[in-house]
Amino acid sequence: MPFLLTILFSYGIYEIITHIKGNKRIIIANILLTLLTIGYGFPVLAGYGTQSYFPNGPSPYIGDIYSYNYISSIINSDQNLSTVLVLPPTGSLYSTKEYLGTDIYYWLLTNKNVLDGGYLTSPGSHSLYWTFYSALLNHNKTLANNILSILNVKYLILESDALYFPRGVMPPFNITEINDSLSILNISYIAHYGQIYLLEYKNPVGLFYSPNTIIIANLSGITTYLSYSNYSTKNDVIITPYNHIYNVSSSQLLLLKSIDRNLHKAIIENVKQISWENFCIIVNSTGTFFLVFTQTFSPYWDIYVNGTELPKEYHFVAYGFSNAWFINKSGILKIRITMPIQEYAKILYIKYFSLSLFILVLPYFIMLITRRKKFYAKL
Numbered sequence: 001m002p003f004l005l006t007i008l009f010s011y012g013i014y015e016i017i018t019h020i021k022g023n024k025r026i027i028i029a030n031i032l033l034t035l036l037t038i039g040y041g042f043p044v045l046a047g048y049g050t051q052s053y054f055p056n057g058p059s060p061y062i063g064d065i066y067s068y069n070y071i072s073s074i075i076n077s078d079q080n081l082s083t084v085l086v087l088p089p090t091g092s093l094y095s096t097k098e099y100l101g102t103d104i105y106y107w108l109l110t111n112k113n114v115l116d117g118g119y120l121t122s123p124g125s126h127s128l129y130w131t132f133y134s135a136l137l138n139h140n141k142t143l144a145n146n147i148l149s150i151l152n153v154k155y156l157i158l159e160s161d162a163l164y165f166p167r168g169v170m171p172p173f174n175i176t177e178i179n180d181s182l183s184i185l186n187i188s189y190i191a192h193y194g195q196i197y198l199l200e201y202k203n204p205v206g207l208f209y210s211p212n213t214i215i216i217a218n219l220s221g222i223t224t225y226l227s228y229s230n231y232s233t234k235n236d237v238i239i240t241p242y243n244h245i246y247n248v249s250s251s252q253l254l255l256l257k258s259i260d261r262n263l264h265k266a267i268i269e270n271v272k273q274i275s276w277e278n279f280c281i282i283v284n285s286t287g288t289f290f291l292v293f294t295q296t297f298s299p300y301w302d303i304y305v306n307g308t309e310l311p312k313e314y315h316f317v318a319y320g321f322s323n324a325w326f327i328n329k330s331g332i333l334k335i336r337i338t339m340p341i342q343e344y345a346k347i348l349y350i351k352y353f354s355l356s357l358f359i360l361v362l363p364y365f366i367m368l369i370t371r372r373k374k375f376y377a378k379l
Contacts, residue, residue: 067193072108074191074198075155081111081207081273081295082154088162088173089117089133096161096195105157111276113295115151122296123244124321125151131223137177141184145203146226148185149233150319152204152294156187161195203233207273208281210266210289211237216256219243219320235265237292243320245297252313259326264289266327277339287330293323293337304336305329 075084090103103116115121115129128147135144160175182199190198213236215225222238225231239256241248248256266285273279283291293301297317303310303325310325318324327333 067196068104068108070193071157071191071196071198072105075112076108076110078154079111080154081113081276082204083113083115083152083294084109084155084157085129085132085148085151085153086114086116086157086159087133087178088159088175089129089171090162096159096163111273112155113152115153122321124317124319125296127219127244128222128319128321136181136184139181139184140227142229142231143223143227144184145186146231146233148201149203149205150226150294150322152207153201154204155190156182156185156199156201158182158197158199159195160197205233205292205294206268207294208268208271208279209234209292209294210264210268210283210285211235211292212263212265212289213237214239214259214261214263214290216241222319237290237318237324239316239318239324240320241316243317245321246299246317248316249313252316255313255326256316260288263287264330266291269332279337281335281337283327283333283335285327285330285333288326288328291325291327291335292318293325295322297321297323298339300339302338302340304338305333307334 084105086103086105103114103118105114105116113121113125115125117126117129117133119126121129128151132144132147132151134140135147158179160179162173162175164172185199186202187199188202190200192198211234215236215238217225217238217240219240219242222240225236225238226233241253241256264285264287266283266289268281269284270282271279272281279293283289291303299312299315301315301323303315305327306329310327314326314328316324316326327335
């Protein structure tokens, strides 16, 4: 879609500059090129280091930035990879008395996953956010807390000055109702600045954990199991063979059904995050076990156990959004998890952006060549 929009935008530029005469044509073309570079190129590359140049993100309006910076600085002081959940939910635009734009926390928080009900998250975690929100308003304490736990939510942000933006896709909300419902959650107060409140959830499962019981269920069954009062998010895991992200093969399904439902619970002795796509952990297990990684599922995650790559068939989707591996080894294990495709993505984005710029300026050069030919033809 961005590629198509770039082509259409390029055609629009061509139509504009063909109706402008003289030196103004070059000036207008350069201005439009600059706008495309800022408005399209940098947001595409934002996940790869350019966000430091645009700390506030693409925003039509921003007033007092200090409250957002203050809350974000507290969260960023915790360098561990975790999830931040924002209330009330948002959609295409986020609106408060001081800010209007895409959710500003996507740009201010580092090494954190941000969940706000919008579509910038994976389908699985997006769906769980709205299930959590419904459970919160309906005072379903068990379900709401269990969802926060499996999402590895450590921080909650309450924007008590949030405004309903009728042109977005955010549903109407009542701040007082949301605030009163927070009492059912296992949270504690950290700080506030103005109308922004920062809370800490006390029971996240962690970035990695090892359950001793696996449950095979479809997506609709997740809510049912998480509603049970005896369900333990740190000891149980729900494997979802069929989901919105990735469906298992027939051989994977046979393997999954052959695995004993009661497994050994491995001890996670050490976790080291090298980058967003590289992790090293030390695990001690007395038998075969499952390892859950609470980041968005992707078939491109590679896992190496004591230097040997684990077969792709051992990789499953947990809770419809995260990663789970069956590891049929025991003892003290050094496990490395990496996603090499990120390196290729950087190159792809650069090529993609370069191609977009080429398409943008191509009509302009074609026009210059055409005019030159017409000029010499008249001589």
